[in-house]
Amino acid sequence: MTTATNETTPAATGAPRGTGSTTTRVLGLTALVGVGVLVGLGLFWSPPEEVQGDLARIMYVHVPSASLAYLSCFVTAAGSVMYLWKRSEWWDTLAYASAEIGALFMAFACITGSIWARPTWGTFWVWDDARLVTSAMLLLLLLGYLALRKVPGDPDVRAKRSAWLGVLLPINVVLVRQSVEWWRTLHQKATLQPLGGGAKIEDLMLFSLFVGFVVLTLVWVWLLIHRFRLAWLERRVEERELSVAIDERRAEARVSGSGAARFGSAIGPGGGP
Amino acid sequence: MEPVIRFRGAVALVGRFPALAGVDLDVGRGEIVLLQGPNGAGKTTLLRTCAGLLPVVSGEAVVLGHDLRRERRGVRAHVGLLGHASGLYGDLTVEENLRFWTRAAHLELSTVDEALATMGLDGRLRSVTVNRLSAGQRRRTSFACLLARRPELWLLDEPHAGLDNDARDLVDTVIRDAAAAGATVLVASHELERAVSLAERVVVVSGGMVTSDSLRAGDPGPLAQQPEAHGVS
Amino acid sequence: MFRDAALVAAKDLRLEARSRVAFNQIAPLALVILLLFAFALDPARGVLARAAPGLFWVAVLLCALFAVQRAFAIESGDGRSDALRLSGLDPAGIFLGKVAAIALELAALEVLLGLGVAVLYDASFGGWVLLVATGASATAAIAAAGTLYGVLAAGLRVRETLLPLLLLPVLAPVLIGSTRAFEAAFSGVPADGWPWLGLLTLFALVYLVAGALAFGSLLEDM
Numbered sequence: 038m039t040t041a042t043n044e045t046t047p048a049a050t051g052a053p054r055g056t057g058s059t060t061t062r063v064l065g066l067t068a069l070v071g072v073g074v075l076v077g078l079g080l081f082w083s084p085p086e087e088v089q090g091d092l093a094r095i096m097y098v099h100v101p102s103a104s105l106a107y108l109s110c111f112v113t114a115a116g117s118v119m120y121l122w123k124r125s126e127w128w129d130t131l132a133y134a135s136a137e138i139g140a141l142f143m144a145f146a147c148i149t150g151s152i153w154a155r156p157t158w159g160t161f162w163v164w165d166d167a168r169l170v171t172s173a174m175l176l177l178l179l180l181g182y183l184a185l186r187k188v189p190g191d192p193d194v195r196a197k198r199s200a201w202l203g204v205l206l207p208i209n210v211v212l213v214r215q216s217v218e219w220w221r222t223l224h225q226k227a228t229l230q231p232l233g234g235g236a237k238i239e240d241l242m243l244f245s246l247f248v249g250f251v252v253l254t255l256v257w258v259w260l261l262i263h264r265f266r267l268a269w270l271e272r273r274v275e276e277r278e279l280s281v282a283i284d285e286r287r288a289e290a291r292v293s294g295s296g297a298a299r300f301g302s303a304i305g306p307g308g309g310p
Numbered sequence: 311m312e313p314v315i316r317f318r319g320a321v322a323l324v325g326r327f328p329a330l331a332g333v334d335l336d337v338g339r340g341e342i343v344l345l346q347g348p349n350g351a352g353k354t355t356l357l358r359t360c361a362g363l364l365p366v367v368s369g370e371a372v373v374l375g376h377d378l379r380r381e382r383r384g385v386r387a388h389v390g391l392l393g394h395a396s397g398l399y400g401d402l403t404v405e406e407n408l409r410f411w412t413r414a415a416h417l418e419l420s421t422v423d424e425a426l427a428t429m430g431l432d433g434r435l436r437s438v439t440v441n442r443l444s445a446g447q448r449r450r451t452s453f454a455c456l457l458a459r460r461p462e463l464w465l466l467d468e469p470h471a472g473l474d475n476d477a478r479d480l481v482d483t484v485i486r487d488a489a490a491a492g493a494t495v496l497v498a499s500h501e502l503e504r505a506v507s508l509a510e511r512v513v514v515v516s517g518g519m520v521t522s523d524s525l526r527a528g529d530p531g532p533l534a535q536q537p538e539a540h541g542v543s
Numbered sequence: 544m545f546r547d548a549a550l551v552a553a554k555d556l557r558l559e560a561r562s563r564v565a566f567n568q569i570a571p572l573a574l575v576i577l578l579l580f581a582f583a584l585d586p587a588r589g590v591l592a593r594a595a596p597g598l599f600w601v602a603v604l605l606c607a608l609f610a611v612q613r614a615f616a617i618e619s620g621d622g623r624s625d626a627l628r629l630s631g632l633d634p635a636g637i638f639l640g641k642v643a644a645i646a647l648e649l650a651a652l653e654v655l656l657g658l659g660v661a662v663l664y665d666a667s668f669g670g671w672v673l674l675v676a677t678g679a680s681a682t683a684a685i686a687a688a689g690t691l692y693g694v695l696a697a698g699l700r701v702r703e704t705l706l707p708l709l710l711l712p713v714l715a716p717v718l719i720g721s722t723r724a725f726e727a728a729f730s731g732v733p734a735d736g737w738p739w740l741g742l743l744t745l746f747a748l749v750y751l752v753a754g755a756l757a758f759g760s761l762l763e764d765m
Contacts (some may be wrong), residue, residue: 121760144746177712188699191325191367194764198695202709203755205691208753209713212746216716219738220723279326286331289351289517364624384758387631395622397553401561410554414547414630439561 054264065257068279069253078245085220086242093242095153097249103146104250105257109139110175110206113182119201120196129196131188132203134264138257147172167218173212178202178206192275311377313338313496314463315360319369320378322359331518332369335498342489344509346499353498354393354516357465360496363393374463387415390461400441404431404451407440412458413481425458428484434460436469445472454483464488464495470504478487482508544636544755549660551632551640556647558617565648570655571608575603577659586664595666596725599656600718604685604705606652607714608707610645611689615697615765624698624765638690642751646686653678670728673736677728681721682742687750694758697765717746 057065079097086093116132119125124152151161164170184204186195315337322330329352336342345353358364360373362382371378376385408422426432429450439450449472456464464485470478478501485508485540489495499505506512514522547717559565580598584590591598618624627637660666692710697701720739727736 080744108498170602174712174715181709181712183707184705185695188701188705190699192763197760199765201761205713205753208749212503212716212749213743215714216719219742220719275326279323279328282326283328283331286328286434287517336763361625363628386629389629391625391629393622393625395620395625397622397626399558399617400621401558406557411626411630413550414632416631453571485660502615502682 042271046213056270058264061262063260064255064262066261068098068252071248075245075248075252078241078248083245089157092153092157095149097147097245098253099146099153100246101250102142102149105141105253106139106146106172107210109135109142109257110179110210111177113139113179113203114207116209117200119207120200121204126196126269129200130265130268130272132200133268134178134261136182136186136203137264138260140176140183141251141260143172143179144256147176157256167214170216170217175206175210176218177211179190182206182246192272214300311370314341314374315496317370320359320366320371321368321373322355322364322366324355324364327517328365330359330366332446333515333518333520335513335520335523339413339488339494340492341511342485342495342497342509345496345503345515346502346511346512347515347521350485351515353434353515353519355462357391357467358393359496360385360463360465361389361452362386363391388461389463389465390456391465391467392452392456393467394471396440396448397455398440398448398451401439403437404443404454405436407451408455408458411455415459421460422460425454428457428480429454430480440510446474446477449473450477453484457484462493464493466495466499467498468499468500469497470499478504479539544639545635546564547633547636548639548643549724551637552643553646555614555617555641555644558646559613559644562617564613565610565652567607569613569648570652572609573602573606573652574659575655575719576605577663579662586628589715591664592666595602595660595664596729597718597722598659598664599653599725600681600721602656603649603653604711604718607645607649607689608684608710610648610652611710612703614641614645615693615702618765620681620697622633628762633706633709634762635755637762638694638754638758639751640684641690641693642686643706644684645689649682649686650678652680665683666729668729669731670736672735673724673728673733673740676737676740677724677743680726680740681717682746684717684743684750685714687747687754688717691750691754691757695763737749 059072059097075097079094083094083097085091112135113132116130116135119128119251120132149221150172153163185202186199188195313336315335316332317335320330320333321328322333327513331352333356334351345356347353353363359366359371359378362373362376362378362385365382366378369379373385373387373523376382378385397411399410402410403414405422405426408457409419409427412419412422423432426436431447431450431454435447440451443451453469465533467486469485473481483494485497496506497509510525512522512524513520577598580602581591584594596708611662618627661668690708692706692713696706696709699705720743724736724743726741727733727739
């Protein structure tokens with residue numbers, strides 16, 4: 038019991054030592070078991086699809102991960118809006134964590150999609166499907182967002198710039214999707230059915246897909262919580278550096294009588310920004 | 311009377327660096343205050359903070375009735391900041407620069423001619439592009455921009471730097487006239503004799519705090535602040 | 544707001560006229576890009592004439608990157624960004640002024656590129672109404688989005704590389720839309736082009752509003 042209190046006390050004071058907690062451990066274990074079940078269902082217990090055969094099995098992870106990537110995009114946008122409104126670090130961190138997990142899931146969705154497309158369509162990539170192109174564009178937009186986040190500098194400035202970028206994310210996705218859809222349909226009919234479309238789906242396959250959604254959502258939540266906590270701790274480290282810097286700065290005032298030479302080394306604003 | 315500047319334990323950041331680490335300062339209307347201190351002490355930061363350019367993250371900071379912690383943009387139209395840099399467009403002429411910044415401040419252009427004449431820029435220099443000016447001429451142009459904008463609070467960072475003696479005298483006269491007309495002036499300067507003769511009050515900044523605040527006579531006096539008194543949180 | 548916008552636009556255009564960076568560097572660069580496309584695609588098989596609308600807009604996008612970088616380069620350095628913040632100008636006005644200046648520069652460039660495409664690629668023009676309307680909408684869209692993303696990247700040490708990464712994916716709908724509309728105009732079936740004009744106009748409006756809202760807050764850290 039003592040260890041349990043030792044673990045929870047720092048968390049209660051807002052200074053956890055790690056990113057794990059009882060909740061995330063339970064969640065992580067559930068997700069892990071879920072992945073096991075999904076592997077069983079997806080690879081062994083569910084029947085092969087009539088037309089595509091075993092190829093269709095990839096959709097049990099592909100479809101959920103693509104959907105969760107879009108969800109991430111909207112969580113990032115929501116976090117960004119809330120940050121601009123409330124200026125709270127919590128929402129900024131949520132937007133950041135969600136964008137990173139979103140990029141991961143979207144990359145995974147694009148890769149699994151390409152793997153599926155190669156034997157099915159005979160090519161890794163086609164331009165006819167609005168969903169494909171939009172997804173790729175969302176991945177690029179998320180990478181741009183993350184690139185801006187990784188630029189070193191004042192956290193508040195970074196948060197504000199990122200928030201405006203995050204707000205524009207879904208707007209851009211909608212505009213891209215609209216243009217890509219028209220681009221193809223105005224010229225030629227979509228020749229290829231989107232993934233899984235038109236094929237008969239048996240109950241067990243539908244159930245597998247459902248399990249895929251549940252399990253990947255669990256993984257998504259688990260990753261999001263951990264990424265959020267990690268980013269939060271990173272900010273705490275930065276803040277601790279700030280309070281140390283304020284103390285050092287004040288110490289300068291106390292020893293200021295001892296000559297101007299020591300101020301030469303201080304990164305002062307005198308000649309600076 | 312409401313002071314023009316009222317700082318209590320103000321902490322301001324330059325990036326992640328607390329260049330002001332708890333400043334206490336009161337300045338009344340019409341005062342000319344000289345800021346002194348070694349390089350990197352926070353003089354420039356103090357001026358830029360007063361101009362509403364830097365975020366105040368802790369303490370209290372009110373300038374011209376604007377609370378800088380809540381909203382620091384409101385004060386900007388009422389201050390004139392002469393920094394180390396000129397703030398001029400190199401490819402525009404002296405007059406075009408003045409006209410642009412004056413019109414930007416929503417002021418009548420009549421102040422432009424006046425400011426040009428005061429700073430001795432109304433002759434040939436008027437239509438020379440700033441790129442072709444000498445450092446001193448550029449400084450005078452920046453000063454003329456400030457003058458044309460008629461600010462209530464003047465924040466001058468080394469106003470004498472790069473000027474010849476005549477121009478320095480001119481700058482001093484302009485500052486005195488402005489203060490006499492009700493403007494408040496903060497001057498950071500290393501030109502001790504000149505600046506001390508200009509200002510009736512000397513504030514020493516060091517390590518991002520005000521360490522001494524005295525009238526010209528040199529005695530610490532009742533204005534001296536106790537920097538330790540205010541915490542940061 | 545519009546008074547401030549006019550002031551800023553006039554100032555930017557005057558600076559551009561004096562420094563001639565747009566005229567001396569960006570315009571020749573646009574022609575170089577046109578030549579490079581010709582080298583990359585075999586001109587003998589008529590590929591160029593067919594791809595002309597797309598190549599035209601790709602060239603415009605690349606040049607727009609430079610125009611945006613320029614628009615913020617003139618505000619950086621020697622205390623100018625501080626002066627701009629202290630100026631009393633309405634941030635939305637600054638944004639619209641910069642958009643207007645960039646748009647006018649791009650419009651001049653597009654005329655030049657249009658001539659280049661006609662001469663070098665042997666493309667035939669038609670559907671002038673659609674052509675001009677598309678050009679105006681797309682230019683406004685590029686300038687508005689460019690200015691917003693320009694200020695997002697301004698002041699960062701990595702701005703030269705960050706701006707294209709942020710801006711070009713966002714402009715993909717503009718590229719698609721303007722290219723299709725031009726194709727429709729060239730091939731003499733302007734009816735196909737009008738929906739695209741709507742999309743471009745919507746894009747431009749979205750970014751004009753977003754930029755006017757966001758610019759004040761982003762200008763703080765430029």
